[in-house]
Amino acid sequence: MNDAVLLRGSDLGAIRGERVLYRGICVTAAAGDLILLRGANGSGKTTLLRQLAGLSEPQSGTVERPAPHHWIGHTNGLKAYETPRSHLAHWARVWGSAADISAVLSDIGLRRPADVPCRLLSAGQKRRTALARLKLEPRRVWLLDEPFNALDTDGQAQLAAMIESHRATGGAVLAALHGTAPIDATREITL
């Protein structure tokens, strides 16, 4: 298959409860793409993203994942007792990445609370910790679920910049989003 394609979902469908959330969705993400998932609350954006990420079985259709991907969901994946530093150190270890944690932390604006347990952090600081995982290891596909939530204005600007540079360096980004996007998308999928 064409190697520019980093992620392809064909004819995806999801059933929840007794109802069909969506069906026949086709997604193709190539290098440099930013694909926005739009739709009302409960329309199935998260579900679709999870199917693309391989976290849940599509009720119909198939997903090809030629490239590795990062996942940032609604939940940040932080434990109450973890500090931003220990969290990043942990996943760096799991992924075998040699990233400089302290550098990542200060990039993302968490230098001060780097050693405060997450249960004491502010909502935005938690979100930033989760987003910092993107910097631990380069992966060509990013799957982001409402990544801008809880971020302050320059936090949002920073994330937008991250996404842009990721696209510029041959990555692809799929993001579920509400309201106006701070970045212009290649394509929008509305559920």
Next chain:
Amino acid sequence: MNDAVLLRGSDLGAIRGERVLYRGICVTAAAGDLILLRGANGSGKTTLLRQLAGLSEPQSGTVERPAPHHWIGHTNGLKAYETPRSHLAHWARVWGSAADISAVLSDIGLRRPADVPCRLLSAGQKRRTALARLKLEPRRVWLLDEPFNALDTDGQAQLAAMIESHRATGGAVLAALHGTAPIDATREITL
């Protein structure tokens, strides 16, 4: 004291860890006010709101609460096993309110998932469930922490309308917010 004042915090200060988050903050909310709390992530908006709500002791200063208030925090206060209906029914019972739960549910756009356990709900549906508590019982002061998060576009419009009508009927709203507000505020406090 002047009965138009619904909430007054005088000279409030907060210490977290070894650092002063803010000090000398004075907040006065009168009927019809919409006061927005602004500031970077971790600047202390949530902390201030919690002090105003009486959920945490101010390290300095005092708070007067002549009027009862509603609280919507970052966390929605939902249990995994609750359904939107049971959640609202529960708090209606606690507050002794006679509100018509089904009506509230369809107002807030939760008619379909009304009986789905919260752990299965979408992020926005959870948020809507929390916001529905505002409709259970009229209270003159609303304290909202980033209430627009996770809401879709018309969810946001709907909340904005709720806030406007609350102000019009002599209520006061204090909200922590990032980015551009969908409503024009009486006053902004930047931390």
Next chain:
Amino acid sequence: MSASPLVAAFRSSLSEAWANGAGLLLPLGFFAGTAILVPFTLGPEADLLSRVGPGILWLALALSSMVTLERVFQADLQDGALDLWLLDSGSISMVAAIKTLTHWLVSGFPLVLLTPLLGYGLGVPAAKMVPAMLGYAMGGLVFFLWGGVAAALSASVARAGLLIALLALPLYVPALIFGVQMVEAGFDSPSFLFLSATMLFALGVAPAAMGAALRLAAE
């Protein structure tokens, strides 16, 4: 405050206990466990069993109180329900009391109901059964109240499990001792009065303590 919040608290914590079922875990596990184990480890002499049984039941009560309550307040803190409870101030200690009582009802009381079964299996004389059950009921209530205080005190703490055990154990001793004696000696023993006194004391003090501790946890 009116009664309605308390009723609501009762109903909600009932459904909570039912939902996460942990309440039933321990009595059940214990019952099955003992039923399977005791004969193996002790051999079937009825006399011997009848002397082990009561101790194991006390152990079960003490444990289930700690284990059940550990999660209760922590969960409320994490999902933000505690904030909502704290809003209409004053009620919180009552609510906490209701919560612990409900969990006693769900995870402690079944053990009391198991007494006849277990006791029968272990050959406890029928005459002893009623005072025994009352003893377990009262003792268990005290366990849950103090366990609740320990849990509330350590709700905001990461290392809660160890802490709760550490905080609760010394508080359990009196109820334990009186309870054991009462199960032995029956109603007309002084220990019955002492146990009642201990229970009333716990009922009086624990709720206030829980309230204060929970306010603190929400900070």
Next chain:
Amino acid sequence: MSASPLVAAFRSSLSEAWANGAGLLLPLGFFAGTAILVPFTLGPEADLLSRVGPGILWLALALSSMVTLERVFQADLQDGALDLWLLDSGSISMVAAIKTLTHWLVSGFPLVLLTPLLGYGLGVPAAKMVPAMLGYAMGGLVFFLWGGVAAALSASVARAGLLIALLALPLYVPALIFGVQMVEAGFDSPSFLFLSATMLFALGVAPAAMGAALRLAAE
């Protein structure tokens, strides 16, 4: 997959076990509990105690496995850590195995180390001590592995506690029986072989089962 994820999983679940302390709750609570309770309820005859002691330790192991593991995977599911583990597929069952083993190390193994103390206190003859400890170690391992499967299965389900008890108990019984017999009879008894077989079987099957169950839970 390389080893680093497993090392990381081990370290993280160590700190987790340490952080929420539930692991330490039961050994400690149980030790203190038994030390205080058993003599209360049995009187101090060394002979009697020495015969109850082992059984109580088995009970402690079974319970601590159930109670500790109940929360482990549920927490991962709720805070989204499970999603992250699932991303690099394949590893999940190894990771789950590591997690359960770690929790066995933290909450099961201390009980094994307590055996001499408790055993001495309860007057168990020194000769029996070594086979006893090995028996507890192996039996406990089996408990924790099956307990992990039950926990993974019930992570997404409501009424987890009950389910765990129901699922785990039948799986526990064989290990329990062989273990008890081995503690009695020592190494050269057939039950030693049976216990080893049970353990190997659990080691072989449980991880895969946990992996599958967790995938399901994340859906």
Next chain:
Amino acid sequence: MLSYLANPLRFMRFSRVAVPISFALGVLMIGWSLYNGLFIVPPDEAQGGDLMRAMFTHVPSAWLCMGLYAALAGASFVWFIWRHELADVAARAIAPIGAGYTALCFITGSIWGQKGWGPGWHNLILGDSRLMSVLVLFFLFLGYMALRAALETRQKAARAAAILAMIGFVNVPIIKVSVDMWQTTTIHQPSSVISIGNPDPRGEGSGMNIVYLQQLLWGFGGHSLLAAAMIMMLMRSEVYTQQADRALALKLEGA
């Protein structure tokens, strides 16, 4: 006196002098009682021969650990009602010392009891109401320290720990009653070694030889002074470490 010391500055001034003095005095008195106890007074075979010399540490430490817990509860109460920072500092300092003396009471007691310690040593602990209540006391001290250590901010820790200390205190008498009652109705005879350790209802054996009593009292006085010195030392260091917070509070006032 206490009200005089309530002011931290005055306390610091007072303790700067008091610590070394009471420390030295305490050590001297303890030394004296030990010297007499270990080398001069004749061993009492009825009480375990030379082992009974542990008594001169054991009984004072036993009395002290109870007294110290009362002090802990008192300080916590004062802080909880009047929010008097120094009281919290004191409570915090008392805990470890109290725990230490509880442990000492156990160790010495165990040495003393050695002879009688059959296979089931815990029978001894459970065989004597005192031992039992000390065990409980030890748990209370440990719990107090653990809770303090576990909570993030000092204010939070102080409040939670105070609640715990007060609850624990109102429980101590109940515990004592219960344990005593349990002990009187215990099925088995207390071992002969312990018998003078707990004068039984018939009062026989409760009489204690005057030479021992003297050394006991010297020891008790000495240990009290030593404990006071150590507590004040801990308080002083705590006060120093709190300078940072105090500066912060001033900043908060906007000074």
